[in-house]
Amino acid sequence: MPGKEPGGATRTVIVTVDDDPAVSRAVARDLRRRYGERHRIVRAESGESALGALREMRLRGDRVAVIMADFRMPSMNGIEFLEQAMDVYPAARRVLLTAYADTTAAIDAINVVDLDHYLLKPWDPPEEKLYPVVDDLLDAWLATDHRPVSExxxxxxxxxxxxxxxxxxxxxxxxxxxxxxxxxxxxxxxxxxxxxxxxxxxxxxxxxxxxxxxxxxxxLASGAGLATTPSARFYDLVVIGGGPAGLGAAVYGASEGLRTVLTERTATGGQAGQSSRIENYLGFPDGVSGVQLTDRAHRQANKFGAEILTACEVTSLEVSGSSRTVRFSDGSEVSAHTVILATGVSYRQLAAPGVTELTGRGIYYGSALTEAAGCKGEDVYIVGGANSAGQAAVYLARGAKSVTILVRGSSLTASMSHYLIQQIAATPGVSVRTGTEVVSAHGTDHLEQITLRDTSTGETELVDAQYLFVFIGAAPRTDWLDGVVRRDEHGFVVTGPDLAAAGQRPAGWPLDRPPYHLESSVPGVFVAGDARAESAKRVASAVGEGAMAVMLVHRYLERL
Incomplete structure (x- = not known):
């Protein structure tokens, strides 16, 4: 483990390299005597091993202040070593240990490796010949900002x-x-x-x-310390999807004593988690970002004991008696008495030549928060007329040269909240082009231009564009449910009274009672949020449906 300074910070490192074990130990001994309390002394007996140690320290984020190397080393001499060490720690101060006969080589090295100092051996007494030099080098190093990157x-x-x-x-x-x-x-x-x-x-x-x-x-998930595998094989409730509906279900399920696990293919929050600011959510008069809302819900679910698994892509759902088994893409599985489908929706793909090739290289689907820094001073276009597009436009306008919203319809009023339309009108640099669609994208290694078409006249226009963000439509992530639960022609899961004519049980329904309001065509499998047919497609309603689904789960479990 790296040494720690009294305040808890990782101690900076002084590295010494000498192929003579006796000299190596002597240098390290003298350095520790003076600097050991506030600095970690690392010694090596070859340039190769020292470079390996430096690379490991660089990857850990350790701070190396001074590197001392002996000139006469076999295989790799001190100058060759320092030259390579510069690539790993360019800001570290460099010292060459030389004999009197090698002073000419040491002077030449000042230009080759930007040498800070050379020390003649022997350096006794260190109080006169070693410590003053190292003190000056440490002072010079500390005068600049070398705080480690802990991220x-x-x-x-x-x-x-x-x-x-x-x-x-x-x-x-x-x-x-x-x-x-x-x-x-x-x-x-x-x-x-x-x-x-x-x-x-x-x-x-x-x-x-x-x-x-x-x-x-x-x-990535494992490397970041995120949970990716369940701790048990059987639960009361499996929630599939970590958007507002899924997080709501996890909070209410776990808080009411159900053994609950939530699985998410990418990250909790869903489309709402990518919103720069949600201003019409109850209880947040000044608005709340999707990240903040997601973080609070995530912590709340953990507080009540729900397990949250990341990077778990569900591939199938199997029903066997009272057990519902969820299988993942890596071959693993988890079973439960009940399942809540909260898979949400994804943005529809923009069908235009060049878009697929340039996706992730200037064209993005719902990534406005992540890519905002790169948009500074650039011309940005946004495709879509719903709230997510409006929120992205207002957010990106803070740094972009211009932001243009492209809408196929005649206005924003049919699909965007009134408060957002007002914000867009009052935000400098944001313009709206109605009756306009993207028909092609152009660029070599990244987006450079897009072709726009007027939907009423058919006229086309080629415009420069460095960034294009797409927020169009809602495609449910339910293909993996084909043949298991009933879906409508668009892929949304049909539930409750919509499964059959009024007063009748659905065909193939095995129970005496009719399906509960949010229950799918499979008993014990419920649906909440945007993936449900005829849902409201709003954050508040998704959270409410997640909570309601848990209430119905309890009702179902009472009858098992």
């Missing part, structure tokens, strides 16, 4: 679709991270520390120094 580190290409997905995954799961472009010095330094050439990106370095190359969502 997860992500190295990738700006216009890489997978790099964008990784950043989105971490952001939505509220995992602090810092982004490093692979073509900039800091990113290249991290790649060198990880001994990667940058051909396999993104590269993620966790807070404990583990390196993940081209990680899957499950790798």
């Amino acid at each position: 997860t580190k992500v190295v990738g290409h700006r216009w890489s679709a997978r790099s964008s997905e990784v950043r989105e995954f971490l952001a939505r799961n509220q995992v602090p991270y810092r982004w490093y472009a692979s073509d900039e010095p800091e990113g290249q330094g991290l790649l060198a520390a990880a001994e990667e050439d940058g051909l396999r990106l993104p590269l993620v370095i966790t807070t404990d120094g583990n390196v993940l190359v081209e990680p899957s969502d499950q790798d």
